[in-house]
Amino acid sequence: MQNYILANLFTQIGKIFSTQKYMKYVWRGLWNTLYISVCAAVIGLFIGTIVAIIKIQPKTKAWTVPKIICEAYTTVIRGTPMALQLFIMAFAVFAIRGFPLAVTAIIAFGINSGAYVSENIRAGILSVDKGQTEAGRALGVSGGFTMMRIVIPQGMKNVIPSVGNELIALIKETSIVSMVGTVYDLTYVSKLIGAPNELATYLAPMLVSAAFYLLIVYALTLAIKLIERRLRKSEKR
DSSP states (O other): OHHHHHHHHHHHHHHHHHHHHHHHHEEEEEEEEHHHHHHHHHHHHHHHHHHHHHHOOOOOHHHHHHHHEEEEEEHHHHHHHHHHHHHIIIIIIIOOOOOOOHHHHHHHHHHHHHHHHHHHHHHHHHHOOOHHHHHHHHHTTTHHIIIIIIIIHHHHHHHHHHHHHHHHHHHHHHHGGGGGGGOOOHHHHHHHHHTTTSSSHHHHHHHHHHHHHHHHHHHHHHHHHHHHHHHHHHOOO
């Protein structure tokens, strides 16, 4: 019985890869998953960098309000579920007729990612020796120039692994995007192929989607390791 189930499962997986209609769904889901993930990652990196820079500023009156806003942002976003944030964005903030759900998802995931990236970048900047800043000041360089051209570039090298892990987590989190509507990501496509009027089974298409997620994560992991290796070589030089 188990042999029959396994043989039937492999047959169904083979049918997905050999059927042009099914693969058209899969490629569309893969593209949308990557599109949402990359766009959200760019937004998250932008927001995270700004928030991190604000949070490491000295405690002066000029920075009091921005620092309070950034602290509240990271606390709320990191303390609430991603699914809940996506629901609020889709059914409250952007509950506009005809507004693209993919754009809503990109904004929601970008804002969520920014909160985590900001903490990673903040930790990376703080890990840079204070002597770097003091040396810049001693040479008469302004604090802003020292931060942007000396401290932040060195801090970014330290946060590549953690930011890479956040990108991997972001890609996997996008699997919930179809909960708010019809968005053709890998998870939604697997449910579409497995519907009763299509393949009539969910296990095979789910495994196919899982394989694509695994390939994406593995490729990103290799890319991060390659970047780290090159950075080590450049430091030795």
